[in-house]
Amino acid sequence: MNKRTISGILLLLLASCSPGSDTSDRPVVSVSILPQQYFIERLAGDGVDVNVMIPPGASPATYEPTVSQLSKLDQSQVYMRIGHVGFEKSWMRKISSVNSSMKVIDLSMGIELIHEEEANHLHGHAHGGIDPHVWLSPLNAKIISKNIYNELILLIPGDKEMISARYSELELELDSLHRTISTMLSGLDNRNFMIFHPALSYFARDYDLKQFPLEIGGKSPSPAHMIWMTDLGKEKNISTIFLQKQFDQKNAEALAKEIGAEIVQFNPLDPDWHDQMLYIANKLKTSL
Ligand SMILES: [Zn+2]
Known part of the structure; x- marks a missing residue:
């Protein structure tokens, strides 16, 4: 075996075990x-x-x-x-x-x-x-x-x-x-929406919307709070209730039915962040 072959073999060995590769x-x-x-x-x-x-x-x-x-x-x-x-x-x-x-x-x-x-x-x-x-x-x-x-x-x-x-x-x-989302949401008359867990506070701030959460202190709403939210929903003409899969579906569905709003499932932890933001904006635009 000549020198060249040996160094060739060494290089191959290095390449196959080097973590850098x-x-x-x-x-x-x-x-x-x-x-x-x-x-x-x-x-x-x-x-x-x-x-x-x-x-x-x-x-x-x-x-x-x-x-x-x-x-x-x-x-x-x-x-x-x-x-x-x-x-x-x-x-x-x-x-x-x-x-x-x-x-x-x-x-x-x-x-x-x-x-x-x-x-x-x-x-x-x-x-x-x-x-x-x-x-x-x-x-x-x-x-x-x-x-x-x-x-x-x-x-x-x-x-x-x-x-x-x-x-x-x-x-x-x-x-x-x-800019896209601002334009999408700029012409809306009704800027109120409900949400189970208040995950869209920053979004609402950016686009001049008002978020009304159903959850109280991280807990499902009490019957008294549900009545209060039903009145508020009618008064504010709420047409959208955002809901995450991990949270209590029953109360949100009952409220939606009562005030004639649509339940919108969304995922704040979507790995495709960009698509999720557009999805949320689109749902607001079509329902409000
Ligand atoms: Zn949270």
Whole structure:
């Protein structure tokens, strides 16, 4: 065997066992909810491995991580919290203690947060304090993307050029989405809608709509509250009640029937964030 053949074999061996040749040594970014994965992948492509803690169908208010999820955080370089969901409030300290070298950043940094009292004068909300549903707004999504961008270029500086190009593209797209939705909803006479769990506070703020939640303090409405909501529904001419699969369908359906409104199922945790935003706007436009 000559020298050249040997080095050829060595190269082959190196190529087949080097972790750099596949995707397994990509930096791991952990996040709480699926829509965060949408934004990170829009900017980083497959340059990072996104580890989503809250699985599809689970509630960000109450989800508890599994032991294997916690141990997987070992490999994570950064944890990007969405901000104020119940899961983060309960678990962030534990999550940080699993991996002390993991940097934790808050993607809601820079967003003008809504406090529950403003979101809902009449009733409390399960989460208490700050309304956590910041991602359900194209304007907030611009700030969230900026925060992700700033972190990604530190994490994978070699990809900075590509990430910057994708960031510019995403910004334009978010601006255009915001304009589209503004136009869609601008001419509506009736700007009131009902919702089981008040997930659209930021959306309602952006587009000058009024959200009336059925839930009181994170609990299903009492019979007295149902009567009150029925009167309100008639008075405000409510034609749409937004509902998430995870929540009590019975009361919302009874109310819809009583006031002649349409139930609209939606998914605030849709991994296809962009489509979900358009879907929500479309449902409002056609029903209001
Ligand atoms: Zn919520």
